[in-house]
Structures are given as structure tokens and as C-alpha cells.
Amino acid sequence: MKDFESKNFSSFAASRHSTRDFLSTPIPDEIIHEIIADGLTSPSWSNTRPILVAVAKDDVRDRLSEEFLSRWFAIKDVRENGILGKIKAVLRRRGLPTSNWLITKPYPKDLLPRSKKQGKEFFSFIGIDRDDKAARDKAWARNYDFFGAPVELFVFTHKSLGKFAASDAGLFMQNLILSAHSKGLGTCPQGAVAIWEDAVRKEFEIPKNYSLLCGICLGYPGDGKINSFEANRLKPSGIIVPLKNKK
Numbered sequence: 429m430k431d432f433e434s435k436n437f438s439s440f441a442a443s444r445h446s447t448r449d450f451l452s453t454p455i456p457d458e459i460i461h462e463i464i465a466d467g468l469t470s471p472s473w474s475n476t477r478p479i480l481v482a483v484a485k486d487d488v489r490d491r492l493s494e495e496f497l498s499r500w501f502a503i504k505d506v507r508e509n510g511i512l513g514k515i516k517a518v519l520r521r522r523g524l525p526t527s528n529w530l531i532t533k534p535y536p537k538d539l540l541p542r543s544k545k546q547g548k549e550f551f552s553f554i555g556i557d558r559d560d561k562a563a564r565d566k567a568w569a570r571n572y573d574f575f576g577a578p579v580e581l582f583v584f585t586h587k588s589l590g591k592f593a594a595s596d597a598g599l600f601m602q603n604l605i606l607s608a609h610s611k612g613l614g615t616c617p618q619g620a621v622a623i624w625e626d627a628v629r630k631e632f633e634i635p636k637n638y639s640l641l642c643g644i645c646l647g648y649p650g651d652g653k654i655n656s657f658e659a660n661r662l663k664p665s666g667i668i669v670p671l672k673n674k675k
């Protein structure tokens with residue numbers, strides 16, 4: 429076994445939090461390559477690595493952000509005007525999700541309380557009233573400027589492997605995210621950008637048998653208060669299942 433340092437792993441892993449305010453400072457290509465290389469040290473099903481990464485920076489990043497923001501504001505009606513807004517949006521089509529519709533659906537009942545707790549704590553921390561939909565929408569729209577990050581990574585997975593490809597991508601992303609953290613870079617995985625895969629495809633050569641899983645914004649953290657938010661973390665007992673009560 430090669431030499432490694434593991435004694436500070438728990439505090440290192442626990443010190444990572446999603447970053448939602450970035451400096452525009454560019455990230456050298458070598459660093460982007462290094463963290464992708466670290467991502468690729470993760471386990472993978474039969475070592476097939478059924479994932480692809482599109483690195484959006486500079487003018488590509490700006491074009492995609494502009495496109496996403498314009499689509500997001502185009503579906504404002506749907507969010508603000510109920511059924512009438514939905515009808516208008518369907519007729520107009522612009523802004524409606526073109527991929528991963530699942531994201532727009534309500535969370536399943538058993539997971540909803542966790543999501544609600546997260547939302548409540550997050551919005552209260554950044555001083556937004558839960559009932560202030562306009563302010564919440566404005567905060568969400570920051571996703572489409574990648575929170576100011578100079579780089580957005582779009583992670584695609586091989587369609588035929590379904591959840592096994594998604595699992596490989598998750599393992600890859602976490603290694604990449606921790607690698608970025610070790611270099612003083614911030615990240616935020618973003619399901620928010622997964623709903624308009626067609627826009628990303630317009631910028632990159634993506635084979636047909638791959639589909640967009642999510643984005644990850646990447647950059648040096650800014651000093652916004654939002655970056656000090658610490659999401660609550662489940663204890664192991666929250667996910668370890670009990671034994672069956674055998675008679």
C-alpha cells in the first residue's frame with residue numbers, strides 16, 4: 429500500500445460545506461485537471477467510468493448562464509400565476525424543463541420533512557422569510573449565475589447503466605469536491621441546472637447515449653454570509669435500518 433495521511437479525514441470531510449458565493453478569480457486549467465484526476469481515483473463499476481464532464485468557463489460559462497437566467501425568468505409565470513401561468517408556459521414553451529423533469533416534482537412524503545427542515549434553516553440563516561416567494565425565487569436564480577463561480581462542471585452519465593452510472597458519478601463527484609476543498613476551492617453540486625440539457629449540448633460534443641446528471645460550480649469562495657451556512661447532518665442512526673423483529 430502506498431503512503432497516505434488519514435488521521436484528519438473526519439474533520440476534513442466535515443469541514444466541507446456547499447459554497448454559494450464565489451469570487452470571479454479564474455481557475456488555472458492545471459488545477460481543474462488535478463481535481464478531475466482526483467475524482468477519477470474513486471471506485472467505478474467494473475472500472476468502466478460511465479461518466480463525462482463538460483467544463484464550462486469563460487464565454488461558454490457566460491453564455492450558458494445567460495441562457496439559463498433567461499429561461500428561468502421565462503417560467504416566472506408558472507411559479508407566480510398557478511394554473512393560468514402553467515397554461516401560458518406550455519403554450520409558449522420557453523423555459524420549461526427539457527430534461528430531468530423529476531426535479532420539479534414534489535419530494536416523496538417520507539423525505540419531505542428533511543427537505544423542509546433544510547429549506548427552513550437555510551432561508552432563515554440568509555434572512556429570507558419562508559413566505560417571501562419573490563425573495564426565495566431571487567435566491568434560487570443565483571443558481572443560474574452559478575453563484576458567481578468562474579467554472580461550471582456538467583456531469584453526464586451513460587444512459588444504459590442507470591443508477592449504477594449515477595452511483596459512479598456520485599463517487600467521482602465527491603472525490604472531486606473534496607479535492608477542490610483541499611485546494612481552498614469551493615463547490616456546490618447543482619440539480620438546478622439539470623433541467624435544460626439541450627442548452628449544454630449546444631456548447632459541447634456530448635454523445636447521444638449520455639445524459640446530464642447535474643452541474644457543480646467551482647471557484648474560490650467569496651465572503652458572503654451564505655457561505656457560513658452549515659446544513660444539518662444526519663446521525664448514522666438516521667440511516668441504519670433496524671433488524672426485523674423475529675418471533
Ligand SMILES: Cc1cc2nc3c(=O)[nH]c(=O)nc-3n(C[C@H](O)[C@H](O)[C@H](O)COP(=O)(O)O)c2cc1C
Nearest residue numbers: 444445446448546571616617618619620621642659
Ligand atoms: C445532486 C445534488 C444536487 C444539488 N442541487 C443543488 C442546487 O441546485 N442548488 C443548491 O443551492 N444546492 C444544491 N445541492 C446542495 C445541497 O443542498 C447540499 O449538499 C445539502 O444541503 C447539504 O449541505 P452541504 O453540501 O453544505 O453539506 C445539491 C446537492 C446534490 C448532491
